[in-house]
Amino acid sequence: MDTRHLIRISATALATAGLLISGCSSGGTSPSASASAAQPAVPAALKTYYAQKLSWRECGAPGFQCATMKAPLDYKKPERADIKLAVSRMKATGPGKRLGSLLVNPGGPGGSAVGYLQAYAAIGYPAPVRARYDMVAVDPRGVSRSEPVQCLTGKEMDAYTQVDQTPDDRGETGKLVTAFKGFAAGCEKRSAAILPHVSTVEAARDMDILRAVLGDRKLSYVGASYGTFLGATYAELFPGRSGRLVLDGAMDPSLPSREMSRDQTAGFETAFQAFAADCVKRKDCPLGTGTPNQAGKRLKAFFDQLDAKPVRTGQSRRLGESLATTGVIAAMYDESAWTELRGGLTRAMGGDGAALLALADTYYERSDDGSYQNLMYANAAVNCLDLPPAFTGPDDVRTQLPDFEKASPVFGEGLAWASLNCGYWPTKATGAPHRIEAKGAAPIVVVGTTRDPATPYKWALSLAGQLDSGTLLTYDGDGHTAYGRGSDCIDTAINTYLLEGTPPKPGKKCT
Numbered sequence: 112m113d114t115r116h117l118i119r120i121s122a123t124a125l126a127t128a129g130l131l132i133s134g135c136s137s138g139g140t141s142p143s144a145s146a147s148a149a150q151p152a153v154p155a156a157l158k159t160y161y162a163q164k165l166s167w168r169e170c171g172a173p174g175f176q177c178a179t180m181k182a183p184l185d186y187k188k189p190e191r192a193d194i195k196l197a198v199s200r201m202k203a204t205g206p207g208k209r210l211g212s213l214l215v216n217p218g219g220p221g222g223s224a225v226g227y228l229q230a231y232a233a234i235g236y237p238a239p240v241r242a243r244y245d246m247v248a249v250d251p252r253g254v255s256r257s258e259p260v261q262c263l264t265g266k267e268m269d270a271y272t273q274v275d276q277t278p279d280d281r282g283e284t285g286k287l288v289t290a291f292k293g294f295a296a297g298c299e300k301r302s303a304a305i306l307p308h309v310s311t312v313e314a315a316r317d318m319d320i321l322r323a324v325l326g327d328r329k330l331s332y333v334g335a336s337y338g339t340f341l342g343a344t345y346a347e348l349f350p351g352r353s354g355r356l357v358l359d360g361a362m363d364p365s366l367p368s369r370e371m372s373r374d375q376t377a378g379f380e381t382a383f384q385a386f387a388a389d390c391v392k393r394k395d396c397p398l399g400t401g402t403p404n405q406a407g408k409r410l411k412a413f414f415d416q417l418d419a420k421p422v423r424t425g426q427s428r429r430l431g432e433s434l435a436t437t438g439v440i441a442a443m444y445d446e447s448a449w450t451e452l453r454g455g456l457t458r459a460m461g462g463d464g465a466a467l468l469a470l471a472d473t474y475y476e477r478s479d480d481g482s483y484q485n486l487m488y489a490n491a492a493v494n495c496l497d498l499p500p501a502f503t504g505p506d507d508v509r510t511q512l513p514d515f516e517k518a519s520p521v522f523g524e525g526l527a528w529a530s531l532n533c534g535y536w537p538t539k540a541t542g543a544p545h546r547i548e549a550k551g552a553a554p555i556v557v558v559g560t561t562r563d564p565a566t567p568y569k570w571a572l573s574l575a576g577q578l579d580s581g582t583l584l585t586y587d588g589d590g591h592t593a594y595g596r597g598s599d600c601i602d603t604a605i606n607t608y609l610l611e612g613t614p615p616k617p618g619k620k621c622t
Contacts, residue, residue: 151349153323156189161323165198171229174201180249180324182317184308194308196317197256199225200247201233211327211354213244213609214318216251218336218360220311221489223255224248235595237606244331244609249321251341253302253309253492259485260305260492262298268483269428272475276433276528277418284505287528292535298488299537306538309489310496315345319352329354329553331609335592336360336566339557343574346549353549355609359558360592363570365577367544368494369501369511372530373518374567379526380519382443382564383407385589390453397456407521410439413460414521422464430464436525438470443564445596446589491532497542500533507534550579554614556605560586560593585620598622 153161160182170177180196183189203209215236217227228248236246250257263271271290278284298306318341322330331354334342339358346353366374387403387410390396398406414432421429428434442452448470455466476484502508508531515523533540549555555578559571568585575583586593586601593601600621608614 151351157183157186157320160189160320163324165324167200170199175229175233176200176202177225180317180321182252182320184305186313186316194252194258194305196252196258196321197225197250198247198321199228199249200245201228201241202245204238204242207239207243209245210243210610211245211329211331212247212322212325213240214247214249214321214330214332216248216332216334216338216341218334218338219254219486219490220251220337220341220493221254221486222337223250223484223486225250225256237595237602240606240609245325247321247325249317251309251314251489251493252317253305253485254489255485258305260298260309260488261301261485262294262488262491263483265477265481265483267293267297268475268477268487269481272437272471273428273431273433275418275431276436276525277414278505278528279418287531288505288535291532294491294532295535295537298492302488302492303537306492307496307541309492310541311341311344311493312348312542314341314493315348318345319349322352327354328352331355333357333359333594333605333609335594337362339566339574340364343547343549343555343578346552346555346578347547350549350552353552353555355553355612356555357558357594357605357608358555358574359594359605360563360566361557361559361571361574362566363573363577365544365546365573366570367501368498368533369530371498372501372526373511373515374570375565376515376523376526377518378567379440379443379522379564381562381567382589383410383439383519383521385446385562386443386449386452389449393453395453395457397453397460404520410456411521413456417459417464422459422462424464424468426465426468428468430459430468433525434471435459435464435467436522437474438467440522440564441470441474444591491536492538495533495536496538496540498533498544499540500536501530503534505531507531546577547574548577548579552578552580553612554580554582554608556584556608556614557581558584558586558593558601558605560588560590562589563591565591582614582617583619584615585618587620587622593621 165178167176167178178198180198181193184192184194215232216224225248233246253260274290332342340362342356342358384403387406391400398409417435418432421431424430442448459467476486515527557575559568561568575581594605598621604615
């Protein structure tokens with residue numbers, strides 16, 4: 112159940128696409144929160160990158176073009192080596208005057224922006240937006256098509272995802288620590304050269320090169336989930352080059368890793384309470400009748416049963432507590448998955464774990480052939496570089512278990528232990544928690560959903576308050592992120608901002 116800081120677009124958008132955080136011009140260190148809005152001159156050592164010409168080719172479905180962009184692997188020493196980044200676009204369809212490029216990012220960290228663009232954004236975004244913007248995506252460094260971080264084989268990853276993450280004794284704790292160390296060692300073995308250079312700051316600097324190469328004076332951008340931190344970091348580094356930025360499902364960059372993990376734990380509990388309140392009213396609810404808290408106790412008891420005795424799935428893998436918990440958490444991202452979750456729990460409680468396993472596999476981006484996309488590897492690499500670890504060892508976790516279990520009686524124990532992963536990472540963190548103000552940037556729209564499981568609403572409140580030009584747009588609802596998920600009020604407000612540059616009125620709330 113490695114869910115630490117994995118924050119991304121909703122399950123519905125991911126399924127449609129087929130497919131959890133920080134620093135300055137010197138690389139991965141935190142940039143000053145009081146950066147000037149003046150356009151910084153391009154350093155001489157970077158001018159060749161900013162002046163490069165992309166060679167576009169047709170790719171994927173009709174209308175899509177792809178190219179490869181070069182950026183320095185190490186911004187401190189750009190002369191040493193390049194990194195190649197995958198870029199894709201669909202040109203504006205018209206009618207209307209073209210507004211430039213609209214860069215999109217689905218979150219993660221580790222989600223493929225190119226995959227998201229080609230399978231969802233370029234057809235799922237509102238037609239008036241696609242008419243006037245070239246829809247553009249770049250896979251961030253270390254992600255998917257952009258020199259991806261690699262860590263484990265498929266069989267090794269299968270074993271890793273099944274490790275007990277609610278250890279009952281010293282022996283089980285030792286096995287969990289061994290698994291975390293093995294994961295980190297695999298990443299170092301297979302991706303040592305790139306691991307120190309996948310920070311959010313470096314990815315934001317890559318975005319500025321892309322902006323220039325595309326010929327845009329300012330960056331227009333829609334970032335979901337972790338993509339909000341990437342967008343806010345860009346605004347901090349380049350406030351004068353920041354155009355119309357939408358940060359949907361916002362993160363709070365001022366939080367240390369431990370507090371962020373605890374907040375996210377509480378977020379999943381909030382989402383589960385909403386699911387349970389709906390479930391107990393239905394005849395097919397596998398968690399019985401009564402209150403959401405009673406339903407939570409029944410679910411936790413079921414997880415404990417699976418911890419002792421996993422159930423069959425029709426595969427060599429059985430459904431134990433870790434995979435079952437991941438399957439439930441996957442369904443918390445989008446309320447449209449609640450029906451599937453009820454069915455999956457019913458089957459699992461009857462001894463057939465196949466449906467919950469399928470939910471977990473979708474979350475981990477595991478293919479039917481047993482291979483994995485690099486989402487989880489890039490996720491750990493970025494998170495562990497962006498912030499110092501939440502915990503440094505098992506004793507550290509144990510002291511915080513009561514706080515995590517208070518945040519979520521259902522998920523708290525497992526999510527606390529999952530946050531230990533970065534404690535064994537081979538590359539020292541280069542970022543640090545800090546406020547992002549982006550003084551001098553144009554108005555930035557920050558979107559928060561009141562019952563968001565992965566990016567709690569209070570994070571959106573905080574980020575909108577930190578940003579000098581931040582405007583908060585609230586969606587009173589369930590699920591992760593808000594744009595393009597069925598609220599005409601949200602979509603109209605964001606479309607108006609993207610097309611006309613007019614942000615919503617302060618305090619605007621949608622349902």
